[in-house]
Amino acid sequence: MINATQFTVLLLCVSAFAQTPADESASKFTRQSLGSDGRESFSQQPMPVGQPGNWMLKQAFSDEFEGAAVDGRKWLDEPPSWGPWTWTKNNAVVANGKLQLRMTHEPHSRKNQPRLFYKSGIIRSKHLRTYGYYEARIKGCSLFPGACPAFWIYSDGKETSGEVRYCEVDFVELQMNELNRKTGERDSVHHIDMNLHLRLADEDGSIRWVRPGIDPDMCKNAWVAPWDPRDDFHVYGCNVTPETITWYIDGAEVAQKPNFHWHLPMRVTLSLGLRHPHIGWVGQDMKPVPQAATADGFPTHMEVDYVRVWERQQDPAVRSE
Secondary structure (H helix, E strand, C coil): CCCHHHHHHHHHCCCCCCCCCCCCHHHHCCCCEECCCCCEECCCCCCCCCCCCCEEECHHHCECCCCCCCCCCCEECCCCCECCECECHHHEEEECCEEEEEEEEEEECCCCCCCEEEEECEEEECCCECCEEEEEEEECCCCCCCEEEEEEEECCCCCCCCCEEEEEEEEEEECCCCECCCCCCECCCCEEECCEEEEEECCCCCEEEECCCCCHHHHCCEEECCCCCCCCCEEEEEEECCCEEEEEECCEEEEEEECCCCCCCEEEEEEEEECCCCEEEECCEEEECHHHCCCCCCCEEEEEEEEEEEEECCCCCCCEC
């Protein structure tokens, strides 16, 4: 999600599946109610889809989006922008029991950036967490290609000691339309990415990125869905433990990697980010592509039915703040 130049700015902002969507019962069968004090309550605690065991829901990172607006106690909906992505709170809206993250065609400028053309929605948790089971029920956006609905966690990038200076776990990135380096063709709308990113410090103090394109064995995962993520909601989950990171879609495992480095506290994030053909690589930086700018297809939005985070009770204490 973040390249070398954008990371500097970020430091400042701190086919085994049926083709039917995830059962609606996986969503609101334990829908929360809001008390007179506005606090969340569940008549029955929801459990992760397809995950047996003793789980405790972590309310500070979970939301059913039943209120009238984004819950400011939990989420930041207008963090400082970075790279070609401009985040605005007007594009993060709660309506009809769902979070809508929108992308709009709005030509504008930002400090130290060339002319930009789009603004997007994001919410990022105010608290930090490392291990646990992360799950969201998401419907993709109508636009393809051009926008990427994403559910992820990332660290603040403030580490100044140790080997790992930044880490990121992408639980799901939809509709990326990335260029396949082997075939020379771009990925279809059915291609779902679930990747890992790092910044590591070498012994000489130099900092380097480790990404899916640099070390695919450690960082790259993908799955081709038999359905179109734009058509309906599906449940995207990830279990992050000290030993492994395991990805799930509609309760079924689709990928797993050893957890060699992803141990920093991170922020839970949902976002709708600009993608090809509206941005492209220039050297090591992601830049806007002015000649591709158009109002056609905009506005567009992704929907989030809920986001939930659990801690497994028999596990040792997790790192969270």
